[in-house]
Amino acid sequence: MKKFIICTLALIPALALGQSDHSLTVDKWGRDTVYTKVQHVVGFTTPGSTVTFNGEAVKVYKTGSFGKKVELSEGPNTIIVTSVYGGVSVSDTLNRFYTTDRPARPQADLPLTITTSLYVETTEGAYFNYGKGADRLGGAKVCFVDAGIPLEVVEEFGNLYKVKVAENKYFHIPKEYTSPIEDAPVRDVTTNNWSVTNMGDFDRVAISLNTKHPYIFRQVLEDKSIVIDIYGAQCNSNWLTQRVPLGMVKYVDLEQVEYDVFRAKIFLNDYSWGTKVYYQGSTLMIDVKHQPELTLKGMVIGVDAGHGGPSSTGAVSISGLKEKELNLDMAYTLKEELEKKGAKVVLSRKDDSGMTMAERKKIFLENNVDLVISIHCNAAGSPLDVKGSSTYYKYIHNRPLAEAILLRTLELEGVTNFGLVGNFNFSLNGPIEYPNVLVETQFLSNPEDEERIADPAFRKAYMKKVIKGLEDYLKSLK
Numbered sequence: 165m166k167k168f169i170i171c172t173l174a175l176i177p178a179l180a181l182g183q184s185d186h187s188l189t190v191d192k193w194g195r196d197t198v199y200t201k202v203q204h205v206v207g208f209t210t211p212g213s214t215v216t217f218n219g220e221a222v223k224v225y226k227t228g229s230f231g232k233k234v235e236l237s238e239g240p241n242t243i244i245v246t247s248v249y250g251g252v253s254v255s256d257t258l259n260r261f262y263t264t265d266r267p268a269r270p271q272a273d274l275p276l277t278i279t280t281s282l283y284v285e286t287t288e289g290a291y292f293n294y295g296k297g298a299d300r301l302g303g304a305k306v307c308f309v310d311a312g313i314p315l316e317v318v319e320e321f322g323n324l325y326k327v328k329v330a331e332n333k334y335f336h337i338p339k340e341y342t343s344p345i346e347d348a349p350v351r352d353v354t355t356n357n358w359s360v361t362n363m364g365d366f367d368r369v370a371i372s373l374n375t376k377h378p379y380i381f382r383q384v385l386e387d388k389s390i391v392i393d394i395y396g397a398q399c400n401s402n403w404l405t406q407r408v409p410l411g412m413v414k415y416v417d418l419e420q421v422e423y424d425v426f427r428a429k430i431f432l433n434d435y436s437w438g439t440k441v442y443y444q445g446s447t448l449m450i451d452v453k454h455q456p457e458l459t460l461k462g463m464v465i466g467v468d469a470g471h472g473g474p475s476s477t478g479a480v481s482i483s484g485l486k487e488k489e490l491n492l493d494m495a496y497t498l499k500e501e502l503e504k505k506g507a508k509v510v511l512s513r514k515d516d517s518g519m520t521m522a523e524r525k526k527i528f529l530e531n532n533v534d535l536v537i538s539i540h541c542n543a544a545g546s547p548l549d550v551k552g553s554s555t556y557y558k559y560i561h562n563r564p565l566a567e568a569i570l571l572r573t574l575e576l577e578g579v580t581n582f583g584l585v586g587n588f589n590f591s592l593n594g595p596i597e598y599p600n601v602l603v604e605t606q607f608l609s610n611p612e613d614e615e616r617i618a619d620p621a622f623r624k625a626y627m628k629k630v631i632k633g634l635e636d637y638l639k640s641l642k
């Protein structure tokens with residue numbers, strides 16, 4: 165689209181000293197042509213300035229950030245933002261063309277049906293998606309699956325394969341986590357006997373099959389169970405040997421939910437402290453970690469500072485604060501405060517270096533952490549409406565922990581509730597090997613939240629609330 169509006173920055177000459185220090189930046193994020201009547205206009209200037217929008221006063225926060233919702237008229241609109249500091253006046257002009265005539269969205273690509281037989285097997289790091297839907301963090305994921313599981317491809321869609329795992333059951337898998345194989349997967353086996361054994365630090369549930377079959381992992385909150393669905397399998401498990409006493413597994417049970425979908429049900433004494441699901445030969449192994457001592461003293465806690473390095477700054481606040489720096493600062497504070505309570509802390513990122521999600525997970529697994537807390541700051545469109553503290557989990561057993569932390573952070577003065585977010589697609593919420601929660605402290609895009617998080621005393625207070633929430637959670641378990 166042709167840009168027909170040009171934004172200009174006009175420095176108005178003044179006599180006062182300090183003129184060169186006085187600055188004004190109006191966030192011109194977004195398009196010149198807009199389709200919503202109310203626009204959030206934010207920016208920052210020298211702290212202590214007075215700011216006006218077309219002559220009307222606007223609040224300036226301690227950080228120098230300011231913002232106002234502006235109602236546009238149809239057609240061209242001009243907003244002159246003026247900041248005055250020490251007698252020096254600086255102006256910036258924002259032009260927006262408002263129309264209700266929104267162009268139609270382009271049609272989505274159609275999937276490609278596979279006409280000849282195509283078989284693949286999963287590779288290291290593979291996971292299933294429910295469908296071909298996608299958002300900022302990718303399509304909704306079911307769970308990670310082990311390598312070497314044969315699959316039948318029935319459709320191709322962009323970088324995904326649609327695979328058939330049972331008569332009425334399909335998943336999507338990224339092509340990059342598959343490699344081609346010759347033979348069609350066997351889709352009609354019976355399950356054999358199980359054994360459940362206390363291995364010291366964990367209980368091992370071993371389900372014998374004739375070949376590796378696709379499976380998915382799920383948690384149920386009400387009965388504190390783990391559910392594994394195995395596809396293309398019928399029940400012939402007539403011996404479920406449970407070598408009591410077990411550490412974390414209360415008992416096991418099974419269910420044939422469809423003719424070719426077999427369900428293993430593992431009931432726990434409490435919410436999961438970690439599970440590993442993998443094949444040893446063609447036996448499906450489910451290792452269920454025992455509950456640690458319910459005290460921070462001696463507990464091993466993974467603390468993850470989100471983002472880092474030159475390519476992942478994370479959000480940038482209105483006044484220019486970088487999320488990666490705030491996250492690292494808070495991660496160190498959290499470490500210090502947890503260590504005071506006798507916990508052992510494992511940091512993923514220790515400095516401003518880039519780190520992949522897989523690298524972070526590897527560090528936590530190698531250190532056999534009891535749980536992981538990932539620290540981030542949030543950002544959103546509609547910066548003047550969207551604010552608050554929030555916590556996130558994917559698997560439902562992590563919900564009580566995420567909730568306990570969120571509730572404590574809401575005790576801080578001025579902090580509002582953005583929410584408790586479930587089935588979240590963030591990579592570090594994906595591991596089932598340890599409980600984990602993502603903490604999105606405050607919105608850097610909101611000037612009120614930004615003012616709070618810019619204050620080191622607030623960041624420390626917030627981290628102490630995270631610990632309080634963690635302690636509440638431990639106390640709630642028996």
Ligand SMILES: [Zn+2]
Binds near residue numbers: 478479487542
């Ligand atoms: Zn982030």
